[in-house]
Amino acid sequence: MATDIDKILAKHFSNQATPDEELQFSVWKRDNLDEFNSLKTIYDGAKLNNYKDLFDVDNGWKEIDAKLTNTKKPKVKKLNLIKIRKWQIAASFLILVTLGYSLIWYFNNPITVQTTQYAKTVHLTDGSIVTLNKNTTLTYPRKFDNDKRTLSLKGEAFFEVKPNPNKPFEVYVNDVLVTVLGTSFNIKSEVNGYAEVVVKTGKVSVELKEKKDQKIILEKGEKGIYKSALLNKEINTDKNFNSWKTGVFIFENEPLTSIISQLENYYKTTILIDSKKSNCFASIILENQTLDQALNELQLLFGFDIKKDNHTIKLSNINCK
Numbered sequence: 001m002a003t004d005i006d007k008i009l010a011k012h013f014s015n016q017a018t019p020d021e022e023l024q025f026s027v028w029k030r031d032n033l034d035e036f037n038s039l040k041t042i043y044d045g046a047k048l049n050n051y052k053d054l055f056d057v058d059n060g061w062k063e064i065d066a067k068l069t070n071t072k073k074p075k076v077k078k079l080n081l082i083k084i085r086k087w088q089i090a091a092s093f094l095i096l097v098t099l100g101y102s103l104i105w106y107f108n109n110p111i112t113v114q115t116t117q118y119a120k121t122v123h124l125t126d127g128s129i130v131t132l133n134k135n136t137t138l139t140y141p142r143k144f145d146n147d148k149r150t151l152s153l154k155g156e157a158f159f160e161v162k163p164n165p166n167k168p169f170e171v172y173v174n175d176v177l178v179t180v181l182g183t184s185f186n187i188k189s190e191v192n193g194y195a196e197v198v199v200k201t202g203k204v205s206v207e208l209k210e211k212k213d214q215k216i217i218l219e220k221g222e223k224g225i226y227k228s229a230l231l232n233k234e235i236n237t238d239k240n241f242n243s244w245k246t247g248v249f250i251f252e253n254e255p256l257t258s259i260i261s262q263l264e265n266y267y268k269t270t271i272l273i274d275s276k277k278s279n280c281f282a283s284i285i286l287e288n289q290t291l292d293q294a295l296n297e298l299q300l301l302f303g304f305d306i307k308k309d310n311h312t313i314k315l316s317n318i319n320c321k
Contacts, residue, residue, distance in 0.1 A: 005125045006143060009039065031123040035111060035142070112139045115155075117268075119245065124149075127162035128169065133244045134268070156188040158245045161202075172209065176226045179205040185218075186242045195226040198241045206231065247288040256280035256302065256318070267291040273304075273315045280320040 005028055011017035012025045029036045113122055115132045122130045122138060126149055132138055136155025144150070144167070152172040161169045163182025171178040173187055174195045183202020189195045197206050199218045206224040207215035208231060216233045218224050223236040239250045244266060251259055259282060260271050269291060282301050286294045295306055295313070303319040 013040075028123070031121070110139050110141050112137060124162075126164065126167070129160040131158045131245050133157060153187055154189060156186070156244065158184070158186045158242050160184045174226065175209055175229075176231070177207050177209050179207075186245075193226075197224040198236050198238070199223075200242070249286040249294075251285070252283050253281050254283070256282060256298075256320075259284075259298070260315075263291065263294060270312045271315065272312060274318055280318060 005024075008017060008021045008025050008028070011021055017025060113120065113132065114137045115134055117134060119134060120132045122132065124130065124140065124144075125142070126144055128149075130138060130151075133156035136153070136157055138151060138153055138157060140151040146167075148168050148170055149164075150170045150172070154173070159169075159171070159180075161180050161182050161184065165181050169180045169182075171187060173189045174193050176195045176197075178185075178187060178197055180202065183204055184200045185202070185204055186198045186200065187195070188198075197204065197218060199220055199222055201220055203217060203219050204224075205215065205217055206226075208226075214231045216224050216231055218233060221236055223234050223238075223241075225232050225234065239252075240248075240262060243249050243262070249259075249262065249266075257273065257280075260273055263269075264271050280302060282298065284297060284301070286297065289297075291313075295315075298304075299306065303317070304315045305317045307314045307316065
């Protein structure tokens with residue numbers, strides 16, 4: 001995808017795009033349909049056709065003269081064509097100015113993407129890709145600054161950042177600033193101020209927005225945690241940190257209570273189990289399965305009964321073997 005989608009958009013709307021640029025435009029439009037519709041509305045509302053199509057004075061007078069042939073012509077004061085031409089030029093200028101201000105407002109107004117029940121993938125103009133988890137909000141400019149790429153996040157998202165050493169990629173989340181040059185990582189934030197950064201590839205810098213002295217560098221396999229106004233680094237032992245994105249869960253000698261808790265969060269369903277069976281453990285891989293399929297596989301291990309009551313699932317008669 002071209003780094004400067006603005007030029008391709010301008011060429012598309014003016015019918016000057018090359019076949020390759022139209023192909024890039026189609027890819028961008030597919031992933032940014034809401035933004036395209038907004039821009040098209042502005043363009044169509046201010047689009048100026050050739051003024052002769054809007055007001056062809058000469059043809060108009062010829063048509064009038066033809067209709068008045070062989071009839072008594074009253075005294076008519078002919079319009080001043082010079083004034084009409086000036087009016088057309090003034091109107092054209094006004095529309096162009098309106099279009100200009102509309103586009104300035106459009107490109108200066110940031111984009112906000114919100115998810116509710118489903119995850120969503122966002123393709124940024126620099127080539128980076130952001131996958132948003134459910135109930136997440138991402139805000140970013142339509143066009144990044146020349147010296148940096150800045151976004152803000154509420155919720156959880158997985159970032160695949162296009163490398164650019166001259167243009168750092170910044171993500172503001174709660175009280176934390178995450179800065180990278182090119183890498184992939186997962187950010188999770190909660191309303192209580194908690195924030196978590198897990199690096200899959202590359203290296204990132206994590207610091208507090210208000211306290212620059214608190215700063216950590218995270219590399220592949222490391223996790224940064226911001227909690228209770230403190231920033232800490234540790235080895236990431238959670239194999240399922242981005243399962244919400246991949247749909248794959250890997251459990252190795254994991255407590256059944258922990259497995260059920262992660263399934264509850266992923267499928268957004270309440271699952272109740274006998275608290276006395278907290279000593280049950282399992283090693284299992286669940287890959288892109290429905291909740292029923294996942295529970296059926298666990299049922300083969302623990303032989304429990306499954307009862308569904310509205311939006312709640314109850315597991316009983318659990319056998320830890």
